[in-house]
Amino acid sequence: MKGKTDRRQEIVQAAKSLFSKKGYSSTSMDEIAEKVGITKASLYYFFESKERIFAEIIEEVLAEIRNYMAMELKICKEHSRPLAEMIDRTISICLKNGIVIRSVDVKMADIHPIIFEKILPALAEAKKNLRQTLACHGVAQSELAAEVLVNSVHAYVLQRKHGIKIASQKEYSQYLASLFAK
Amino acid sequence: MKGKTDRRQEIVQAAKSLFSKKGYSSTSMDEIAEKVGITKASLYYFFESKERIFAEIIEEVLAEIRNYMAMELKICKEHSRPLAEMIDRTISICLKNGIVIRSVDVKMADIHPIIFEKILPALAEAKKNLRQTLACHGVAQSELAAEVLVNSVHAYVLQRKHGIKIASQKEYSQYLASLFAK
DNA sequence: GTCTATACACGGATAGAC
DNA sequence: GTCTATCCGTGTATAGAC
Numbered sequence: 463m464k465g466k467t468d469r470r471q472e473i474v475q476a477a478k479s480l481f482s483k484k485g486y487s488s489t490s491m492d493e494i495a496e497k498v499g500i501t502k503a504s505l506y507y508f509f510e511s512k513e514r515i516f517a518e519i520i521e522e523v524l525a526e527i528r529n530y531m532a533m534e535l536k537i538c539k540e541h542s543r544p545l546a547e548m549i550d551r552t553i554s555i556c557l558k559n560g561i562v563i564r565s566v567d568v569k570m571a572d573i574h575p576i577i578f579e580k581i582l583p584a585l586a587e588a589k590k591n592l593r594q595t596l597a598c599h600g601v602a603q604s605e606l607a608a609e610v611l612v613n614s615v616h617a618y619v620l621q622r623k624h625g626i627k628i629a630s631q632k633e634y635s636q637y638l639a640s641l642f643a644k
Numbered sequence: 645m646k647g648k649t650d651r652r653q654e655i656v657q658a659a660k661s662l663f664s665k666k667g668y669s670s671t672s673m674d675e676i677a678e679k680v681g682i683t684k685a686s687l688y689y690f691f692e693s694k695e696r697i698f699a700e701i702i703e704e705v706l707a708e709i710r711n712y713m714a715m716e717l718k719i720c721k722e723h724s725r726p727l728a729e730m731i732d733r734t735i736s737i738c739l740k741n742g743i744v745i746r747s748v749d750v751k752m753a754d755i756h757p758i759i760f761e762k763i764l765p766a767l768a769e770a771k772k773n774l775r776q777t778l779a780c781h782g783v784a785q786s787e788l789a790a791e792v793l794v795n796s797v798h799a800y801v802l803q804r805k806h807g808i809k810i811a812s813q814k815e816y817s818q819y820l821a822s823l824f825a826k
Numbered sequence: 827g828t829c830t831a832t833a834c835a836c837g838g839a840t841a842g843a844c
Numbered sequence: 845g846t847c848t849a850t851c852c853g854t855g856t857a858t859a860g861a862c
Contacts (some may be wrong), residue, residue, distance in 0.1 A: 469827080485752055490855060504828050506857065566799065569806045570667050594806040601790060606819045610796050617748065617795040624751045629788060637788045644826035651845080672837055687845050688839065 470508050472498050474522065477515045482561035483623050486516055486571035503592040517577045520568065521560050524584040530555050531591030538598040545599045545640035552592075553615055553631050560623065601642045614638055652690050654680050656704065659697045664743035667754035667804050668698055699759045702750065705741050706766040712737050713773035727781045728821035734774075735797055735813050742805065744776045745799040772802040796820055 485616040491512055495502040509515045533551035534548055556562050565585055568578055589608060596611070597604040614634075621628045629637070659678035662671040673694055677684040691697045716730055738744045747767055750760055771790060778793070779786040796816075803810045811819070 483752075484754065485667060485669065487667065488752070488754060491857085492855075500827090502856085503830080503858080507827060510857095512856070540710065564799075565808060565843060566802045566806055569808070570665075570670070570802075572666065572670060603819060606816070609799070609810070610820070610823070613793050613795045613799040616799075617791070618748075620748045620752075624748055626747060626751070628791070634788070637785060638792070641792070641823045673839085674837075681848060682845090684838085685840080685848080687846060692839095694838070 469498075469500075472541075473505060473508055473515065474514060474519055478519045478523075478559070478561055479518065481519065482619075513574055513577060516571065516573060517581065519561070520563055520581050521584065523563055524581065524588055526559065526605075527555065527563075528584060528588045528591065531588055531595060535591055535595045535598060538595055544625070545601070545643055546636045548595065548599065549611070549638050550631065550635035552611075553618060556615050556619050557622065557631070560619065562612065562619050564612060564616060570588055596642065599642075607642050611638060611642075647653060651680075651766055655687060655690055655697065656701055657808055659744055660701045660705075660741070662783075663698065663701065664801075668755075695756055695759060698753065698755060699763065701743070702745055702763050703766065705743055705745055706763065709737065709745075709771045710766060710773065713770055713777060717780060718776045720777055726821070727778075727783070727825055728818045729822050730777065730781065732813065732817035733794070734762075734793075735800060735817055738793065738797050739804065739813070742801065744794065744801050746794060746798060764765050778824065789824050 465486070473494065477489070477494045480493055480497065491502045491505055494515070495505055498505075505515075509518070530552075534551070537543060538548070550581075565582070565584065568581065568585075592611070593604045593608040596607050601607045618628065618634060628634070655676065659671070659676045662675055662679065673684045673687055674696070677687055680687075687697075691700070697703070712734075719725060720730070745767065747764070750763065750767075771794070774793070775786045775790040778789050783789045800810065800813075800816060810816070
């Protein structure tokens with residue numbers, strides 16, 4: 463009925479939404495299947511395991527983030543734009559994806575080491591791009607700044623997902639920018 | 645053989661260590677029991693459920709954090725001490741406990757609402773004390789600052805636990821202080 | 827491709843002996 | 845208090861029909 467790629471993508475979307483909210487191990491294949499509107503068995507037509515779905519999500523998200531970060535670096539080099547806007551866009555991208563990938567999270571998910579090793583480079587490159595972009599915006603100690611920024615955005619997305627009261631996106635990004643700018 | 649309170653405490657310690665590293669739902673009662681050196685069944689002599697162990701850990705950690713925060717607030721009001729030192733001490737306390745409790749984490753653990761409601765006040769008070777302490781140190785927008793600080797320390801502890809390369813505690817606390825101080 | 831049925835392992839929890 | 849044995853629900857994954 464659906465194109466093969468469509469279904470795959472639906473599954474990835476459903477799983478992404480559930481993993482990001484409840485965490486990898488608390489999410490069952492049944493829940494993913496139900497969200498897609500098929501049965502659990504059908505998932506295994508597209509993916510050989512739950513871990514493989516997780517790996518695909520991570521690869522997909524990291525690819526998008528990496529592309530985005532590369533673009534931000536380019537923007538920063540060519541024009542002079544406010545840091546707050548860059549952070550605001552970063553939060554938007556992360557909210558759209560609904561999930562912020564950090565190596566700790568992957569380690570906590572207890573994903574098979576071989577899969578983990580495969581995604582490490584993408585993770586490292588995304589972080590490197592973020593660091594360079596911050597440096598380009600004149601942020602001091604960009605390594606540590608990137609660390610703080612990633613964790614702040616990670617927590618922001620999570621809290622929004624769980625309906626926990628938190629500052630507006632605009633307020634939050636301006637605050638973070640003000641921390642790094644001074 | 646052991647005093648009743650001792651065993652209870654051993655169980656709490658083992659569970660704390662495992663929950664904080666692998667997360668609540670990825671940790672099994674068997675693992676906790678093995679770490680203590682008893683069987684799973686024996687755990688149920690002391691605790692009626694896995695959730696109850698979790699609740700006890702949270703209560704214990706929050707009590708310590710709350711006391712510590714109250715002390716920091718007092719210190720700050722009476723003497724004038726560097727912010728970096730306060731942050732450094734906070735990280736030490738969190739590393740010692742091995743776990744930083746945030747409401748998102750409790751929500752993600754999918755703990756029974758009734759238990760969750762019980763710990764909410766302690767969570768709120770700890771955060772309030774942190775906010776006041778930061779304000780006392782002259783930190784602007786202390787609400788947002790507390791948010792960023794908690795998440796940074798949370799991530800720091802987690803990364804240390806998983807052996808992920810990160811700045812030294814001293815460097816990290818000084819950096820965070822420098823962000824808030826300016 | 828999607829389903830029903832099922833195999834199989836794991837995890838939480840209890841029963842009852844010692 | 846701690847154990848062995850066991851119950852039972854859930855979860856991943858597979859077999860095989862349609």
